[in-house]
Amino acid sequence: MSSSFTTSSTSPPHYTLQCRACNKPITFDDRRTSQRTGKKIPLDTAINEPHSCPVLKVSQKYQSQQQQQPKPQTQTQQQQQKGKRYVQCSKGCGSEIYFDVNQRTGNGKWIPLDKDTGQPHQCPNQPQQH
Secondary structure (H helix, E strand, C coil): CCCEEECCCCCCCEEEEECCCCCCEEEEECCCECCCCCCECCEECCCCCECCCHHHHHHHHHHHHHHCCCCCCCHHHHHHHCCCCCEECCCCCCCEEECCCCCECCCCCECCEECCCCCECCCCCCCCCC
16 A cells, blocks of 8 residues: 655645545545544545545445355354344444454454354454564
């Protein structure tokens, strides 16, 4: 991922990056934030409007189709899932995860667990840590 930092005397600093999914140039502006989350909104550098990633749109459409076709579950899986609250992964992969009070890191952070396997969730959208 390449980035550059530009400033001018009339506007706040802008960061130019590339979209992780489609590699098109995007930028962030301190003045353009989400009202709901307060996070900066990625902008297309050419038009200075919110970035509409074609790759993510196709990926999200495919994931929603896959979720509509439920996999058959064993009786054991059904019994294990009773009483658990499932949420979608916040990284955008579409997987359903849950948290268990007995599954925490050494620092006490909750470990997301995969709904289907019960194992720690390995999100394909999570950047690899070195």
